[in-house]
Amino acid sequence: MIAGIGIVVLLVCVFGGFILAGGSMGPVLHALPFEGLMIMGAAIGALIIGNSMHEVKAVAGSFSKVFKGPRHTKQDHIDAIALTTKLMKMLKTEGPVALESHVNDPANSTIFAEYPAILANKPLTGLICDTLTLIVVSSGTLDVNAVEDVMDNAMKSTFHEMNEPQHNLQNTADALPALGIVAAVLGIVKTMGAINEPPEILGEMIGSALVGTFLGVFIAYGLVGPMASRLKQVIEADQQIFQAVKQVIIASLNGHPQPLVVESARSGLGHDFRPGLSELLDALRGR
Numbered sequence: 001m002i003a004g005i006g007i008v009v010l011l012v013c014v015f016g017g018f019i020l021a022g023g024s025m026g027p028v029l030h031a032l033p034f035e036g037l038m039i040m041g042a043a044i045g046a047l048i049i050g051n052s053m054h055e056v057k058a059v060a061g062s063f064s065k066v067f068k069g070p071r072h073t074k075q076d077h078i079d080a081i082a083l084t085t086k087l088m089k090m091l092k093t094e095g096p097v098a099l100e101s102h103v104n105d106p107a108n109s110t111i112f113a114e115y116p117a118i119l120a121n122k123p124l125t126g127l128i129c130d131t132l133t134l135i136v137v138s139s140g141t142l143d144v145n146a147v148e149d150v151m152d153n154a155m156k157s158t159f160h161e162m163n164e165p166q167h168n169l170q171n172t173a174d175a176l177p178a179l180g181i182v183a184a185v186l187g188i189v190k191t192m193g194a195i196n197e198p199p200e201i202l203g204e205m206i207g208s209a210l211v212g213t214f215l216g217v218f219i220a221y222g223l224v225g226p227m228a229s230r231l232k233q234v235i236e237a238d239q240q241i242f243q244a245v246k247q248v249i250i251a252s253l254n255g256h257p258q259p260l261v262v263e264s265a266r267s268g269l270g271h272d273f274r275p276g277l278s279e280l281l282d283a284l285r286g287r
Helices: 002-020 025-049 053-068 074-094 096-104 122-137 144-192 199-253 258-266 277-284
Strands: none
Touching: 002 025, 002 053, 002 199, 025 053, 025 144, 025 199, 053 144, 053 199, 074 096, 074 122, 074 199, 074 258, 074 277, 096 122, 122 144, 122 199, 144 199, 199 258, 258 277
């Protein structure tokens, strides 16, 4: 919602200011479709050239994140911590055998069934189940630092995939001013071919060519660049839940008491998603 408001403010202030200053939108609107086609077409073409179809689709899908915001709510973070804490408690009190069926088949686990939003997050569920499966098959004899290294590597791979759309979007924003110049140069080439025309016609043609430079800069710094920045914020917010799960597992393996385990996960969350300690403990008690 806030991104949509920002776009409206941007358009109103830029074009409204231009009109109030005595500018005419006629030449701009006349050139807009053709200049826009060249600039955006070149940007999309460059994006396709430099990426696989999977990554292109990821960029296209990332625009919804800009407007919707982070995927996970405060309740999702509570659920992720509660779920992982219950699984680690089962490992400690009932042993690896009792835990095995839950991590091998989370879709049919009674514990995972209590948290459908977490179960629907395949990368997060995979991190939990793969790590605990490793602990189960090792009969709990793994070094805690080794488990942490494995989790860090798994999250690094997941985070890299999550960040790729943002990197590609930022690269596109960086290229747009230059692509605007390309469109402007082509407009000047067209103008030079009509050099014998009257000054008023040449002026209009030059103005239309300059619309290309304007569009490239405007779209880059007014739209695509800010969207890339917002997407980065959203992705970083979505990554916090992975860190919370990791803290629960590592703190539990270190033998810390449950309140400290929960606090180690809670304290690493951003203020928008961080629940109170008593709120988390109540969730673990089923209140």
